[in-house]
Amino acid sequence: MSWDDLLNRITRDPDMMVGQACIRGMRITVQFVLETLAAGTSREELLRELPVLEPDDIDAALAYGSELAGIARGCGDLLERITCNPDILVGKPCVRGTRISVEQLLSDMSGGATEDDLLETFPGVTQEDWRAALRLAALLCD
Numbered sequence: 001m002s003w004d005d006l007l008n009r010i011t012r013d014p015d016m017m018v019g020q021a022c023i024r025g026m027r028i029t030v031q032f033v034l035e036t037l038a039a040g041t042s043r044e045e046l047l048r049e050l051p052v053l054e055p056d057d058i059d060a061a062l063a064y065g066s067e068l069a070g071i072a073r074g075c076g077d078l079l080e081r082i083t084c085n086p087d088i089l090v091g092k093p094c095v096r097g098t099r100i101s102v103e104q105l106l107s108d109m110s111g112g113a114t115e116d117d118l119l120e121t122f123p124g125v126t127q128e129d130w131r132a133a134l135r136l137a138a139l140l141c142d
Contacts, residue, residue, distance in 0.1 A: 001056050001059065003063060006056065006059050006060040006063040006064075007060065007063055007064060007067065009023060009024050009056065009057060009060035010022070010023065010030060010060055010061070010064045011023075011024060011025045013025070017029055018090050020091075021064060023053065023057045023060065023061065024057065026052060028050065028052070028053065028057075030060075030061045030064050030065065033046070033053075033057070033058060033061040034061055034062070034065050037058070037061075037062075043055070043058050046058065080096070081095065081096055081128060081129050081132035081133075082094070082095065082096065082102060082129075082132050082133060082136050083095075083096045089101050093133075093136060095122075095124065095125050095129045095132075095133065096129075097124065098122070098124045098125065100122050100124065100125055102133040102136055102137065105118055105122070105125070105130060105133045106133065106134075106137055108121070115127070115130060118130060
């Protein structure tokens with residue numbers, strides 16, 4: 001199966017699993033598959049435990065993880081400023097040390113807020129944090 005075909009097995013639906021990346025529209029997240037493998041479960045065991053999964057689904061989850069790792073390599077200082085913690089805003093990317101999401105910053109700016117407005121509205125956010133949020137959005141668009 002081609003790389004693109006593998007990645008096409010990964011779906012995102014805001015109405016399912018809070019928009020997390022899932023396998024073929026099922027309620028099985030890529031994160032679950034990767035964490036299960038990382039915990040030492042073999043591919044064969046995972047396929048036995050979840051018979052709806054196909055071997056290509058596991059390959060798809062690994063390919064998706066590889067794509068994300070590639071994005072992370074290009075993030076540099078983004079990882080120092082932006083974090084994803086499942087206990088904060090359901091894991092949405094946030095400015096480190098705050099509950100201010102990248103989504104909120106970009107949404108406010110798309111609604112007409114200037115950088116100065118954002119820095120005044122969110123005193124916990126620095127200019128470097130705001131620029132890191134923009135760089136993250138740009139990387140994800142690539």
